[in-house]
Amino acid sequence: MAKYEACIMGLLMALEHQAKRLKVYGDSALVIYQLREEWGTQDVKLIPYHDHAQEIMGAFDAISFHDVPREENQMADVLATLSTTIQVNEGQEITIRVQQQSRVAYCQYLGQDTTEINPEPWYFDIKRYLEKGEFPKGASENNKRMLRRLAIGYLLSGTTLYKRNANMMLLQCVDQQEAEQIIEEVHEGTFGTHANGHALAHKILRAGYY
Template sequence: MGIRAAIERKIKVLEVYGDSTLVIYQLKGEWETKDPKLIDYQKLVLELVKEFDDITFHYLPRDENQMADALATLASMINVNRQEDVKPIQMSIYEVPAHCYNIEEDEEKDDHPWYHDILQYVKNREYPDQASKNDKRKLRRLVIDYVLDGDILYKRRKDQVLLRCVDAVEAKKILEEVHEGVCGTHANGFTMARKIMRFGYYWSTMEGDCVNYAKRCHKCQIYGDNIHVPPSPLHVMVSP
């Protein structure tokens, strides 16, 4: 389609870029064409090439062709019936995700914990700045499972047990104590998450953070294959 469009505009010198190694090198004559479908395609393109004074084919890696892929995806999502319906599309590229959850202390650049928006709505019925109508609806649906007691926010589980919401600093301390503290057993991430919830604490990315913390534990990596060898000395616990 692009070559035919160039012929209609009476273009005589053309450079063609494609992200398909097979098609580009077959059109350049460096690779042999054996597929019957591609043979017909090659014949058609070679006939169209005769209309140009100079035409060259270049291979473009897909990593360098992300904008074309994005435009092709947008084109497949739009149904256009008339030429007048086509309007310019404004695109902007963000260097960082629009929204993410992370308990790392240095990631919280706005000095607010992950539950700040929930706390403000439960306490003062205030929405975040520049929140859309959809964001407000999601926030109202989300706060149903949260309870405020004084200045402490709690997450209500399905069994009506309240879990205290903690920020990044507290979450980091809890991970260290549960995994490798005095009573820590160097459990895997999912076991750690369930244990933390039994202790009465909660944060939004608790399960994923527990899994990542267990993966980065040096002792767990060393003793991972020795299933009967404890990674640290065991502490005897006597019941009262």
């Protein structure tokens, strides 16, 4: 019912803005296909919502419904999260500006010029603990305990450190220089088509790097 309510509210808002032609995108296949009359509405609780939505749809000159997989409906998730963090009074209108990066965040981060560069890789303490059983100088008992727990998820084979993922697959840990090269190769297409955002991260993990 919540999905129907959200859809109906969206339709009413479109009417308030005098929209005549509308494309509706949603990640609820049930609502989308029922309003497209491709699926029947068997649940008696949903019938009133379905009928009300159909009445509102009649006010548009043209309207179409499109199913979007939930993992691709990121903007809706962002807006839903945003709506829970700010308070808007009834009748108040706010403007939301969306800025899109021209480069993926990973490349931008690695390309930043930092004044202090740690010569050791991010996994140095983990590797040293697995290799020699040593802790960082000045580490507290709490830090030592956390490092021991963290090291459980890693495997040292020779001089190479691996991260165990949820499927027990071993991912090779890489330093900043290696990461820059891998990101460039994956993004430019060595491992297939161009990628960005989460897709880029997933491709790197599938290639066996961490």
